[in-house]
Amino acid sequence: MRVIDLINNAHKTLFSFEILPPIKGKRIESIYESIDPLIEYSPNFINVTYHREEYIYKKREGGYLEKISMRKRPGTVGICAAIINKYKIDAVPHLICGGFSKDETENALIDLQYLGIDNVLALRGDPVKTESTFVPKENGHAHAVDLVKQIVDMNKGNYSDNEIHTSPSDFCIGVAGYPEKHFEAPNFNTDIKYLKAKIDAGAHYIVTQLFYDNEKFFKFRQACLEAGITVPIIPGLKPISVLKQMTSLPKIFNIDIPEALADALQKAKSDAEAKEIGIEWGIQQSKELIKEGVPCLHFYTMGNSDPVKRIVKSVF
Numbered sequence: 431m432r433v434i435d436l437i438n439n440a441h442k443t444l445f446s447f448e449i450l451p452p453i454k455g456k457r458i459e460s461i462y463e464s465i466d467p468l469i470e471y472s473p474n475f476i477n478v479t480y481h482r483e484e485y486i487y488k489k490r491e492g493g494y495l496e497k498i499s500m501r502k503r504p505g506t507v508g509i510c511a512a513i514i515n516k517y518k519i520d521a522v523p524h525l526i527c528g529g530f531s532k533d534e535t536e537n538a539l540i541d542l543q544y545l546g547i548d549n550v551l552a553l554r555g556d557p558v559k560t561e562s563t564f565v566p567k568e569n570g571h572a573h574a575v576d577l578v579k580q581i582v583d584m585n586k587g588n589y590s591d592n593e594i595h596t597s598p599s600d601f602c603i604g605v606a607g608y609p610e611k612h613f614e615a616p617n618f619n620t621d622i623k624y625l626k627a628k629i630d631a632g633a634h635y636i637v638t639q640l641f642y643d644n645e646k647f648f649k650f651r652q653a654c655l656e657a658g659i660t661v662p663i664i665p666g667l668k669p670i671s672v673l674k675q676m677t678s679l680p681k682i683f684n685i686d687i688p689e690a691l692a693d694a695l696q697k698a699k700s701d702a703e704a705k706e707i708g709i710e711w712g713i714q715q716s717k718e719l720i721k722e723g724v725p726c727l728h729f730y731t732m733g734n735s736d737p738v739k740r741i742v743k744s745v746f
């Protein structure tokens with residue numbers, strides 16, 4: 431079922447989570463091992479991230495360096511199909527602009543249709559590690575809004591080859607939002623304007639970047655409303671599970687750790703203590719978000735489902 435229909439038909443806050451494809455070479459069982467502990471809490475949908483190619487340099491004979499493109503975590507679409515098949519739960523593949531031409535995007539969407547996958551989270555993707563700014567592939571999209579427009583076009587039956595008459599697709603489209611502003615955006619309001627453009631283009635709902643300060647989420651939600659964004663906004667949550675995340679998460683995701691949480695973590699003597707603090711914070715955050723009427727709690731598992739399980743057990 432489409433995520434937007436799940437939300438519209440729900441009488442309570444939904445629960446969803448996101449998983450990463452395993453490192454290349456691992457078997458599908460490693461995915462099931464991270465999903466299984468959460469199944470008893472009846473997740474409504476499961477997102478699977480997309481990881482584009484990275485470039486590595488290999489030293490060759492004569493001393494020259496060869497630039498090699500490789501994907502460490504392929505398999506997003508296959509994993510989604512496996513989830514739907516095994517658990518009968520909707521899976522949402524992330525689809526990015528980076529590394530895709532418009533034709534390749536269309537082909538990927540056609541594959542999804544054949545597999546019965548009618549949800550996508552449409553994203554731009556980050557710059558590749560060796561580039562300082564995002565560079566679209568030739569004949570690819572520069573911004574997520576353009577990807578949304580392509581999917582909406584397919585939903586109207588407009589494929590790239592205008593001569594072919596096809597039946598329209600019926601994709602439900604999610605997009606990303608940033609309660610603490612996207613790291614490249616010149617300011618908060620400009621970022622909201624671009625988010626509005628994604629909704630105006632036809633996206634059905636927003637999933638946010640992870641955050642730890644609910645006040646920032648509520649301010650973001652209010653700013654969206656004032657900008658005319660009325661689609662459901664799903665908060666993204668990631669329980670802190672090891673001490674070093676106190677400094678790594680702000681750097682990677684351009685977010686703040688609230689003072690009270692940072693103070694508590696600084697007193698922790700081990701990762702085990704930090705994990706307990708992270709879980710407790712996640713429980714309080716989740717309870718308040720549910721009270722404030724969010725449509726769904728979306729958890730970033732990042733390969734570690736235990737903290738999410740403990741939070742979900744406590745709040746649902």
Ligand code: FAD
Binds near residue numbers: 637
């Ligand atoms: P956009 O909406 O294109 O925005 C990117 C930047 O450009 C913003 O600063 C925005 O303000 C600005 N902007 C937008 N439109 C325009 C315009 N028309 N003109 C000028 N500026 C504009 N990355 C992955 O690689 N794989 C994943 O699976 C993945 N999953 C994610 C899931 C969630 C819920 C979130 C929040 C992020 C995820 N990301 C993922 C990271 C995401 O790809 C990056 O944050 C990326 O840098 C921005 O993606 P976006 O879709 O928000 O881009």
